[in-house]
Amino acid sequence: MIFARRAWSVVWKDLLVERRSKETLNALAFFSLLLLFVFQFALGPDRERLAAALPGLLWLGFVLAGLLGLGRTFVLERENDCWEGLILAPGDKSAIYVGKLAANVTLMLVVEGLILLLFAVFFNVDLAPALTGLALVMILGTVGLAAVGTLFAAMTAQVRARELLFPVLLLPVQVPVLLGTVKATEAVLLGEPLGAVGHWLGLLAAADVIYIVTGLLTFDFLLES
Amino acid sequence: MTRVLGWLAALALLAGLGMAFAVAPREATQGTVQRIMYVHVPSVWVAYCAFVVVFVASIAYLATRAEAADRLAHASAEVGVLFTGLTIATGSIWGKPTWGTWWTWDARLTSVAVLFVMYVGYLLLRGMIDEGERAARYAAVLGVVAALNIPLVHFSVLWWRTLHQPPSLMKPGPSSMPPVIVRALLVNFAAFALLYLYFVAKRVRLLRLEGEAGA
Amino acid sequence: MRKTKFITGGAVIAAALAYMIYAGVTQSAVYFVTPAELRASAVAGKAYRLGGMVLPGSVTWEPRTLALHFTLGDGTATVPVRHKGTPPDLFGEGRGAVVEGTWSADGYFRASLILAKHSEEYKAPHDASQAGYKELIRTLQGDGR
Amino acid sequence: MGDNWGFVLAAYALAAIVLTGYWRHLVRRERELNAPVAGHPPGAPPRQQ
Numbered sequence: 001m002i003f004a005r006r007a008w009s010v011v012w013k014d015l016l017v018e019r020r021s022k023e024t025l026n027a028l029a030f031f032s033l034l035l036l037f038v039f040q041f042a043l044g045p046d047r048e049r050l051a052a053a054l055p056g057l058l059w060l061g062f063v064l065a066g067l068l069g070l071g072r073t074f075v076l077e078r079e080n081d082c083w084e085g086l087i088l089a090p091g092d093k094s095a096i097y098v099g100k101l102a103a104n105v106t107l108m109l110v111v112e113g114l115i116l117l118l119f120a121v122f123f124n125v126d127l128a129p130a131l132t133g134l135a136l137v138m139i140l141g142t143v144g145l146a147a148v149g150t151l152f153a154a155m156t157a158q159v160r161a162r163e164l165l166f167p168v169l170l171l172p173v174q175v176p177v178l179l180g181t182v183k184a185t186e187a188v189l190l191g192e193p194l195g196a197v198g199h200w201l202g203l204l205a206a207a208d209v210i211y212i213v214t215g216l217l218t219f220d221f222l223l224e225s
Numbered sequence: 226m227t228r229v230l231g232w233l234a235a236l237a238l239l240a241g242l243g244m245a246f247a248v249a250p251r252e253a254t255q256g257t258v259q260r261i262m263y264v265h266v267p268s269v270w271v272a273y274c275a276f277v278v279v280f281v282a283s284i285a286y287l288a289t290r291a292e293a294a295d296r297l298a299h300a301s302a303e304v305g306v307l308f309t310g311l312t313i314a315t316g317s318i319w320g321k322p323t324w325g326t327w328w329t330w331d332a333r334l335t336s337v338a339v340l341f342v343m344y345v346g347y348l349l350l351r352g353m354i355d356e357g358e359r360a361a362r363y364a365a366v367l368g369v370v371a372a373l374n375i376p377l378v379h380f381s382v383l384w385w386r387t388l389h390q391p392p393s394l395m396k397p398g399p400s401s402m403p404p405v406i407v408r409a410l411l412v413n414f415a416a417f418a419l420l421y422l423y424f425v426a427k428r429v430r431l432l433r434l435e436g437e438a439g440a
Numbered sequence: 441m442r443k444t445k446f447i448t449g450g451a452v453i454a455a456a457l458a459y460m461i462y463a464g465v466t467q468s469a470v471y472f473v474t475p476a477e478l479r480a481s482a483v484a485g486k487a488y489r490l491g492g493m494v495l496p497g498s499v500t501w502e503p504r505t506l507a508l509h510f511t512l513g514d515g516t517a518t519v520p521v522r523h524k525g526t527p528p529d530l531f532g533e534g535r536g537a538v539v540e541g542t543w544s545a546d547g548y549f550r551a552s553l554i555l556a557k558h559s560e561e562y563k564a565p566h567d568a569s570q571a572g573y574k575e576l577i578r579t580l581q582g583d584g585r
Numbered sequence: 586m587g588d589n590w591g592f593v594l595a596a597y598a599l600a601a602i603v604l605t606g607y608w609r610h611l612v613r614r615e616r617e618l619n620a621p622v623a624g625h626p627p628g629a630p631p632r633q634q
Contacts, residue, residue, distance in 0.1 A: 155363050160353045172343040173374050176381035202463050207377050209456040217449045218366040258589045261596040311603055318596040322589045324555045325528025376457055380464040427611045434618040
């Protein structure tokens with residue numbers, strides 16, 4: 001109970017700050033728009049090529065936005081000298097991890113929804129029939145991405161060259177999640193039933209469980225003084 | 226002690242060379258090129274073992290905070306990265322004449338490449354932190370995450386695509402390799418394992434000296 | 441308290457890994473399509489990986505233009521393949537090969553890469569057991585695991 | 586089929602170069618740390634073993 005209340009207070013605090021300042025969200029929304037530009041210029045107007053590349057592009061966008069967003073997980077704490085406060089928080093610190101993770105997943109899903117919308121409008125793709133399957137894949141993938149991302153953000157928060165180190169550490173670890181989500185998205189967009197990619201969904205779920213539990217168990221060690 | 230290990234490793238490597246070129250036969254379909262296997266396969270086995278050692282030593286460090294465990298993890302990760310790189314390079318040289326390409330995104334190549342970058346990241350993280358205790362703590366967490374990720378990488382990449390032959394020694398039932406080749410492989414594996422132990426012992430001592438010099 | 445947490449967490453991780461390995465072993469991987477599968481549902485312009493046996497007598501190679509033509513078969517269907525480049529050493533008639541490329545609307549497979557697949561059977565020189573046709577496809581598909 | 590001795594030699598030579606290179610690197614580092622170098626930056630005198 002206490003654990004849940006502590007975690008909730010972190011979520012509430014983070015989302016409240018974000019809702020007031022909209023700092024990260026605004027920047028990420030603009031970034032998504034820029035991504036669209038880049039993809040458009042890189043691929044040209046060929047519709048066929050775009051359709052083939054869409055699942056990969058979509059997840060490339062999610063991951064790039066994730067790298068920017070997740071890397072900022074502890075920026076406020078660092079800039080406002082609250083890092084010590086986190087370290088000094090009494091008792092089990094995994095509640096902080098859960099709170100940060102939940103806030104990150106929420107933020108990421110909002111940004112991903114926005115990217116999806118932009119893709120649908122600007123690239124003229126009809127995503128409506130695939131939406132439920134897509135939502136499932138996005139939730140599974142985002143939880144995996146955020147679970148490791150939150151942990152690594154704490155790890156690199158107080159390290160030299162953290163902007164560089166964070167993606168360098170996160171990207172290789174995320175390979176299973178990336179492969180799974182891209183393959184599952186591909187199948188979903190082609191109108192295949194979710195059962196056809198059941199093994200990928202299983203892999204994503206297993207990855208989520210492993211990452212979250214590892215994060216819960218090891219987060220304490222990152223916040224020692 | 227370390228010196229003895231070094232000489233043993235050198236002798237075993239010589240024996241391994243003898244097995245690879247004098248004892249093992251020229252393979253029927255691939256020809257002499259198949260002899261690359263005797264460096265390629267043992268070095269990837271040793272690399273996997275090295276990363277398991279990193280995992281265990283990382284947990285041991287988090288549990289006991291013994292600096293020795295941290296030094297072992299650091300040394301083992303470095304030597305593991307060395308052997309992983311060697312695996313990729315020799316595999317590439319083997320791939321050119323047999324598959325007709327230096328590199329292909331097949332399952333095992335890809336998962337070994339992912340492993341390589343994951344542990345290079347581990348070494349980078351260590352290099353970016355100046356305080357020894359914090360470097361040890363963070364690296365230990367990363368060592369655990371990376372090791373738990375290995376099975377996920379393995380299966381995801383396997384399902385993604387594969388062109389490599391299925392593992393021939395690991396599969397159930399009678400091995401499909403003639404015993405001469407298996408024996409040559411095992412001798413080379415033993416040699417590489419000894420070399421790994423020698424390198425790790427030396428690197429651990431070096432880390433201890435560096436720690437004292439920095440203190 | 442702390443100990444319980446680690447034991448429970450470790451058990452959950454172990455269970456997830458065990459599930460992964462179980463799913464991984466039971467999942468049958470398809471590495472490439474066979475000529476029959478390609479013939480059944482070929483989409484022009486789509487990228488495939490095609491695997492089969494190089495039919496004896498089908499290989500022509502023009503060293504000057506590097507034009508390599510051959511036919512891949514699987515016992516029920518055949519697909520003509522065209523490639524520009526030197527064939528790899530393990531490539532040969534009666535052997536298995538996997539090619540990457542696209543299905544052309546003109547009725548042939550345009551290969552961008554030829555990967556002569558070596559089976560997991562490592563043979564000693566005088567072990568001259570000629571792998572049968574079915575056996576070849578089987579090792580090609582990697583069912584020998 | 587050709588025997589491709591060149592590839593075999595290349596692989597073994599590469600392995601030899603990489604492994605002895607790492608070994609020499611270790612030996613050199615150890616010697617440096619054991620025998621303090623002259624011209625060490627002042628303020629951080631090397632420890633005598």
